[in-house]
Each structure stands twice: as structure tokens, then as C-alpha cells.
Amino acid sequence: MARSDIPDIVIGRLPIYLRALTRLQQEGHEITSSQELGKRLGISSAQIRKDLSHFGEFGKQGTGYNISTLSNELRRILHVDREWRVAVIGIGDLGHALAHYAGFAHRGFRITHLFDNDPAKIGQRVNELEILPYDRMVEIIRQEGLKIAMITTPADAAQEVADLLVEAGIRAILSYAPIVLNVPENVRIQYIDPVIHLQHMTYYLSNSRNR
Amino acid sequence: MARSDIPDIVIGRLPIYLRALTRLQQEGHEITSSQELGKRLGISSAQIRKDLSHFGEFGKQGTGYNISTLSNELRRILHVDREWRVAVIGIGDLGHALAHYAGFAHRGFRITHLFDNDPAKIGQRVNELEILPYDRMVEIIRQEGLKIAMITTPADAAQEVADLLVEAGIRAILSYAPIVLNVPENVRIQYIDPVIHLQHMTYYLSNSRNR
Numbered sequence: 001m002a003r004s005d006i007p008d009i010v011i012g013r014l015p016i017y018l019r020a021l022t023r024l025q026q027e028g029h030e031i032t033s034s035q036e037l038g039k040r041l042g043i044s045s046a047q048i049r050k051d052l053s054h055f056g057e058f059g060k061q062g063t064g065y066n067i068s069t070l071s072n073e074l075r076r077i078l079h080v081d082r083e084w085r086v087a088v089i090g091i092g093d094l095g096h097a098l099a100h101y102a103g104f105a106h107r108g109f110r111i112t113h114l115f116d117n118d119p120a121k122i123g124q125r126v127n128e129l130e131i132l133p134y135d136r137m138v139e140i141i142r143q144e145g146l147k148i149a150m151i152t153t154p155a156d157a158a159q160e161v162a163d164l165l166v167e168a169g170i171r172a173i174l175s176y177a178p179i180v181l182n183v184p185e186n187v188r189i190q191y192i193d194p195v196i197h198l199q200h201m202t203y204y205l206s207n208s209r210n211r
Numbered sequence: 212m213a214r215s216d217i218p219d220i221v222i223g224r225l226p227i228y229l230r231a232l233t234r235l236q237q238e239g240h241e242i243t244s245s246q247e248l249g250k251r252l253g254i255s256s257a258q259i260r261k262d263l264s265h266f267g268e269f270g271k272q273g274t275g276y277n278i279s280t281l282s283n284e285l286r287r288i289l290h291v292d293r294e295w296r297v298a299v300i301g302i303g304d305l306g307h308a309l310a311h312y313a314g315f316a317h318r319g320f321r322i323t324h325l326f327d328n329d330p331a332k333i334g335q336r337v338n339e340l341e342i343l344p345y346d347r348m349v350e351i352i353r354q355e356g357l358k359i360a361m362i363t364t365p366a367d368a369a370q371e372v373a374d375l376l377v378e379a380g381i382r383a384i385l386s387y388a389p390i391v392l393n394v395p396e397n398v399r400i401q402y403i404d405p406v407i408h409l410q411h412m413t414y415y416l417s418n419s420r421n422r
Contacts, residue, residue, distance in 0.1 A: 008253050011411060011414050012411050014414070015407045015410035019404070019406075019407065023391055042219050043220070077414065078410045078413055078414050079416055080410050080413055084409075084413060086409070093304045093308035093311070094304065094305065094308035097303065097304035100304070101405070102366060102389055103389030104406060107406045108406070108409070109406060109409055148413070148416075150405070155313060172412035172413065172416060174405055174408050178314030188415055190408040190412060191408075192403060193314065194309070194312070194314070194403060195226070195314055195318045195320060196226045198295075198297075198319070198383070198385060198401075199225070199226035199291050199319060200222060200289075201399040201401060202291055202295060202319065202359070203225070204222075205290055205358055205359075205383060
């Protein structure tokens with residue numbers, strides 16, 4: 001099957017498989033199975049085998065998957081067998097939190113550029129990175145050839161930021177602003193929305209009187 | 212089909228449908244279709260119809276869905292036709308950001324309790340909420356009957372916090388800490404992990420030399 005025919009929903013599960021494999025490896029495992037992965041993730045083993053089959057043969061019947069090999073393959077497929085530089089726009093509480101976040105290391109990403117439009121913040125350092133002026137953002141991102149950015153501005157600024165990021169050549173945007181942004185079809189956008197996760201869980205909470 | 216037989220992956224899509232419906236309503240629409248929703252979300256219309264069919268009949272062949280009616284049904288199914296109080300544990304940059312986050316309103320959640328173990332922070336106010344002492348967390352959460360909490364502590368504190376939250380009666384945890392937490396089977400846990408979203412997008416980025 002040609003790569004372009006693989007459903008986006010399958011692609012979306014690959015990072016989850018990679019995270020589970022990394023966890024298994026940290027626990028000292030070298031081999032796993034679609035059954036074990038499925039049990040950990042709440043996904044059927046048949047689904048996992050079918051998802052992976054889009055990309056080749058990774059396990060042998062009865063012997064399972066070599067965790068290291070499969071992890072490396074997934075990193076290659078997801079293009080995170082290298083380190084992408086990432087810009088963060090909007091250095092408020094959330095921007096600071098991301099600049100200090102320990103979860104990017106060894107997973108393909110490094111925050112390298114911070115931008116804000118507040119003159120009082122420009123030139124300050126966060127985790128050794130200098131906060132750069134918003135009015136130079138397009139120029140700097142274009143010059144550096146950055147392809148990925150995170151938007152952590154207030155909602156009412158986010159669309160303007162997204163427009164400028166697209167103009168600067170950004171191809172993937174992760175937005176924390178609680179609004180839907182319009183970007184051209186050749187730019188990927190995803191949202192961090194805690195409510196989506198909370199609503200998923202409240203489905204399972206009984207109609208308790210304590211609320 | 213009995214509610215307990217509905218796959219978790221289907222439940223996970225309902226909040227995404229609800230968010231899209233809310234957006235359509237804000238744009239002034241009153242009626243939509245599985246085709247329109249599917250196009251917006253990158254999910255097949257057949258999948259959407261199948262997902263919704265677990266819960267009853269929401270649309271008529273040829274006339275589509277009434278957005279207001281379907282939204283209300285989804286809110287009822289997800290138990291967000293009310294407001295859940297939420298505790299946040301760890302009031303650093305991220306805790307501050309969540310306490311100010313505008314995206315919870317009218318979506319079923321309100322942050323009502325903040326906890327931290329730093330004596331310098333206790334008693335301070337964030338968005339009109341007083342930061343409460345961590346050593347009284349179990350007592351207060353139990354007394355108030357809170358069922359939902361968000362963990363925004365450093366990774367090395369997160370498991371202890373989760374254990375105490377479970378002891379206090381919390382039934383759903385949203386964790387921002389970049390580690391996997393162990394909780395009993397009757398407690399739901401989800402993670403906010405920006406890397407999962409970034410890796411999903413880098414799949415589509417070509418092997419550009421600029422990185």
C-alpha cells in the first residue's frame with residue numbers, strides 16, 4: 001500500500017506505540033507482542049498488527065517484536081530519528097512550562113526559539129534561551145529554516161500568529177489556544193485541549209451526587 | 212448494545228464530535244451531516260454514523276443532524292451536562308496556565324481547588340483561588356467530594372501525588388507529567404503529551420535539510 005493511502009488515524013497511533021515500547025524498554029524488556037502492547041494500551045492486538053502491517057513485517061509469528069528494532073523503525077517512519085528544532089510563540093506561564101518541559105528529550109524535538117511581543121520579556125532568558133522579539137519572528141524562522149512551532153498565546157492572538165508562522169515557512173503547528181485556527185492544507189495543525197481528555201473520562205464516572 | 216460494550220476508542224471520539232458541533236454552532240449553523248463533520252475532522256462519514264449509532268438515532272436519512280439536539284445528547288452521554296469541579300496539584304508555570312485557561316467554561320469543568328507543597332506559595336491567589344497546602348489535600352478533596360484532578364507537578368513527584376489522589380477518592384486524573392503513572396483499575400487516567408502530537412505531524416514532513 002502506498003504511504004499516502006495509510007489512514008491518518010493509523011499514523012496517530014504510531015507515536016502511542018513508540019511511547020509504550022520506550023516504556024517497556026525502560027522496564028528492562030527486550031521482546032514484546034501485539035497482545036502485551038494491546039493490553040497496555042487498551043487497543044486490540046489485531047488492530048496493532050494491522051496498523052504495523054502497513055509498514056512492513058516487524059515480528060515473527062510466535063516470537064513477538066524485538067523492542068529496539070521496532071522502536072527504531074517507528075522513529076524512522078515518524079521522522080523522529082533526528083532532532084527537530086521547535087519555536088514557541090507566547091512566553092507566558094505555558095510557554096515557560098514548555099521551555100522547561102523534560103519530555104521532549106530523546107523523542108525528536110528540542111525547543112530552540114522563544115518569541116513574545118511584550119517588550120518587558122524580550123531579551124530575558126528562559127532555560128538558557130533568550131526571548132526574541134515577535135516582530136522579527138517571520139525573519140528569524142525563515143532564516144533558520146524552522147518547520148515546527150507551538151502557539152501558546154491568548155486565543156485572540158492565535159490566528160494572527162498562525163498566519164505569520166505559515167508565511168515564515170512553518171509546516172506543523174501545535175496550538176494550546178482554545179480556538180480552531182485556519183491554516184492552508186499543506187500545513188499540519190494539532191491542538192492540545194485538556195477538555196477532550198476530561199470529557200473522555202467523565203463518560204465513565206457515574207452520576208455521583210458529589211461534584 | 213449495552214453501554215459497557217462500546218469500545219473506548221469510540222468514546223474518545225465523542226468529545227471531538229462535540230467540539231466540532233460547538234464550532235459549527237458558533238459559525239451560525241443549525242443542521243449538519245456526517246459528511247460535513249467527517250470532512251472537518253478527517254474521519255469517514257460512515258465511521259461517524261457508526262459511532263453515534265451506539266447511542267441511538269440522532270439524524271434522519273437525508274435531513275442530517277440538528278446540531279443543538281445532538282450536542283445536548285453528547286453532553287448527556289459524556290456526563291458534561293453539568294459542571295465538574297477540578298483540583299490542580301502543582302502550581303508552577305503549568306498550574307498557573309491551567310488556572311487561567313479559558314477553555315473549560317461551558318464545557319463541563321471548573322477548576323476550584325489548587326494545591327502546592329511550597330510554603331512560599333500556600334495562601335497566594337491565582338485567578339481568585341487560594342493555593343492550598345499539599346499536606347491537607349487528601350482531607351480537603353475527600354471532604355469536598357471532588358472526583359477529578361490534574362497533575363502538573365514535576366515527574367518525580369507525580370506518582371506520590373497520584374497515590375494520594377486515589378486515596379482521597381479521585382476517579383479521573385489528567386496528568387501533564389512526562390511519565391506513566393500506576394493507578395487502580397477503577398480510576399481513569401489520561402496524559403497530555405505534546406510529543407505524541409508533534410510526532411504525528413512529523414510523519415507528514417518531508418526529509419527537509421532545514422531542521
